[in-house]
Amino acid sequence: MMNLPILGISGYFHDSSAALIKGDRVLACAEEERFTRIKHDSSFPSHAIDFCLSYAGLHPSQISYVAFYEKPFLKLDRIFEGIISGYPLTMKSFSQSMRNVGRKDLMIYDDLNKNYSIPNTKVRFLQHHFSHAAGAFFTSGFKDSAILTVDGVGEYATMTISLGRAGKIEPCCEMRFPDSVGLLYSVFTAFCGFEVNEGEYKLMGMSSYGEPKFKEQIYKMVKIYDDGSILIDRDYINYHLNPSKPFSKKFISVFGPPRGERSDFNLIKNRSDQQFANVAASIQEVVEEIILKMAIHARQLTGCKNLCLSGGVALNGKANQRIRREAKYDGMYVQPAAGDSGASIGAALGLASILTELKCPPKVYSAYSGYSNDPTQVEAFFNVHESGKTKTYQKTDDLVKVAADKLSRGQVGGWVRGRAEFGPRALGNRSILADPSRHEMKDTVNAKIKFRELFRPFAPSALDFYASEAFEIGPLQLNDPLEYMLQVVKVKADYQAKLPAITHIDGTARLQVVTKKRNPDYYSLIRAFGDLTGVYCLLNTSFNLKGEPIVNSHIDAYKTFLSCGLDFLVCENTLITKKYESTKRLS
Secondary structure, three states: OOOOEEEEEEOOOOOOEEEEEEOOEEEEEEEOHHHHOOOOOOOOOHHHHHHHHHHHOOOHHHOOEEEEOOOHHHHHHHHHHHHHHOOOOOHHHHHHHHHHHHOOHHHHHHHHHHHHOOOHHHEEEOOHHHHHHHHHHOOOOOOEEEEEEEOOOOOOEEEEEEEEEOOEEEEEEEEEOOOOHHHHHHHHHHHOOOOOOOOHHHHHHHHOOOOOOOHHHHHHHEEEOOOOOEEEOOOOEOOOOOOOOOEOHHHHHHHOOOOOOOOOOOOOOOOHHHHHHHHHHHHHHHHHHHHHHHHHHHHHHHOOOEEEEEOHHHHOHHHHHHHHHHOOOOEEEEOOOOOHHHHHHHHHHHHHHHHOOOOOOHHHOOOEOOOOOOHHHHHHHHHHHOOOOEEEOOOHHHHHHHHHHHHHOOOOEEEEOOOOEOOOOOOOOEEEEEOOOOOOHHHHHHHHHHOOOOOOOOEEEEEHHHHHHHEOOOOOOOOOHHHHOOOEEEEOHHHHOOOOOOOOOOOEEEOEEEOOOOOHHHHHHHHHHHHHHOOOEEEEEEOOOOOOOOOOOHHHHHHHHHHOOOOEEEEOOEEEEOOOOOOOOOO
16 A cells, blocks of 8 residues: 555644554654643644654655545535524624634645645545544454444534445444534533533533433433434524523523532532432433444444444443443444544544555554653753652663552552553553552542542553453453543442442442553553552543643643642653652551
């Protein structure tokens, strides 16, 4: 096949990113937010592009094509149609839509030309959901697969089912705006007091505190067909008319006034919060049932035994567990960067598949494909800024033993090693780590380090053999969602008391299974911790404070280290400690 360098770009809406491929290999990819430190940065991803080119050692002139993740004019058509059909109610959102699309998406030519002297003739536009589908299928390792993409909306599509086979993707069916599972979930995200395109995972966490008492009311607002397609009653939900006010007075008459944006979700102090927890539980179960129907229909439509998932809704770990358990696929893969950031990979790989046959080897992609620090520069930096409180280790075994000992004594550490993860999950290269067996650790990390809502759960990173002991899981599959923290599972009853800091109120956890092959250094750390404690598992949360992106460089990590209650920081081969030391280890 042609060995062409192709630059993929996702941008101008939220989670802008860039990815660089050559042939069927993903060389580098990164979100713009990691460099600008603006969470969900939507700007033209110049910093991410610079990183990708630098990592690959390429000059912009060497790029054969640029693949943009959607078709702006087709998206503009849909917006105009919505404005015209909803006139005069849609006039308030007209100017905002023009800012988001007309002024930005159509400037991709100018931005590429101005920043990189890349001519218009090299730019290709792919449909949004095709980019999602390609990003999942061509990184899955499957030779053939059903592909299900579900999100808010692309140009027109809000859900697609495709068949991936022999290096090509064949569309089978789609659902169109304004009927959208992603936007439906976002309406309830906003109603429960969380930011749209940011707080959906908070809604999923909140749902565990409630009971699905409002399912029947939701079914009256949303008609669900056997194939998973839906029809939304516009009298209740009207995001198509005004995105800033997506629920109507009729909606409020059913569920009551919306919850204000506050972080003190507390079922004891705020009795009204139980109402919102019940609403969250209801929409979560409804969405799970919709996605499950879609997944089953995809199997029936394609006849495939494998399933690839992408689009923002594919980040819903509870729904993924239902699909895994009930849809009866032999293999299931979820793109680790399933949201719009991952569409840059899909755009590049999708264009490559159009230009020539694109094979799908299992090693085509690693989630660890982002920025990496130079260990020598890291050591020099901390010798200047933390003189006397740092130590650099030449052997990884020595480093992990010291870090594991500190964790076993109840300390909380930052862990920055190797290439950054691409996507919203910290998978052991940009993580905050702690002992999951300590009851107090969840509140400690939430309140003193992450500065976030106390109801939110933490994920466990468990070694493969221990994961089978402590969690209700089966054998790992190829590129298993459990390796990427993309599936919620049950903590076994006799382990819930042993792992209280990572066990959610409903007895579940969003597990990451760590294998030596996928991440040997992280595996060694957890192994060393387990040898000390008998618990071959760590509490793992992303290395960032509330409202900030995950750290990228050693400087980002150091700033965060100084701004919170972390006890120590490991950055590449260098360990930095604070003045005090906790000495008590659990027996």
